[in-house]
Amino acid sequence: MKYYPVFFDLREKVCLVVGGGTVAERKVQRLLECEASVRVVGESLSEGLQSLQKSGQIQCLAGRYSAACLDGAFMVICATDDRAVNEQVMRDCRSRGIPVNVVDDPERCDFILPAIAEQGDLSIAVSTGGKSPALAKRLRRELEDQYGPEYRELVNILGELRKRRLAKGYPSEENRTIFEAVVSSDILEQLRKGDREGVREKIRRLSGEDLEQNEP
Secondary structure, X not given: OOOOOOOOOOOOOEEEEEOOOHXXXXXXXXXXXXXXEEEEEEOOOOHHHHHHHHOOOEEEEEOOOOHHHHOOOOEEEEOOOOHHHHHHHHHHHHHHOOOEEEOOOHHHOOOOOXXXXXXXXXXXXXXXXXXXXXXXXXXXXXXXXXOOHHHHHHHHHHHHHHHHHHHOOOOHHHHHHHHHHHHHOOHHHHHHHOOHHHHHHHHHHHHOOXXXXXXX
């Protein structure tokens, strides 16, 4: 099976998690990080999920899953150890055209969740097509070691530089040349050393823009 990699904007979109255990809790935490509107259905909830419910961060539907739980859902993650429930969730989602992920069951998934290495707005996704989550996690750890906090800073710099130049209406080809020059320079090494004035001067020299460098 060949998956199509994509990053969804989940802000304020309803995402349903079926299940109330620790696996469901991990999925909920990730959805909250993406600013989704999270709904959970389960007969019992982990302490973490109960805490999130009490603080108003998630909506919980007590009791067993039913198709009515899907109303308004943008996507669904099913994290139960009940095969009959997993099968019903999958069938109900597909009948409604709602993407569903059944944890540890690729055959019942419309999408799979990659291992993610992150530095701020930089996200590097690793997938083995559902064949080996353990290998994906190992590669994620290696990427986290390789791509440190200097990449978070660089992404922020490039984002601000891009915003400014687009606002001023510079030609696309000129912008592309400047962005590539910045990325190809030794700016990452300067960021690792904390040489913020050197970074500022380099940006000014390569782009003509004066970006103030703040502490990370």
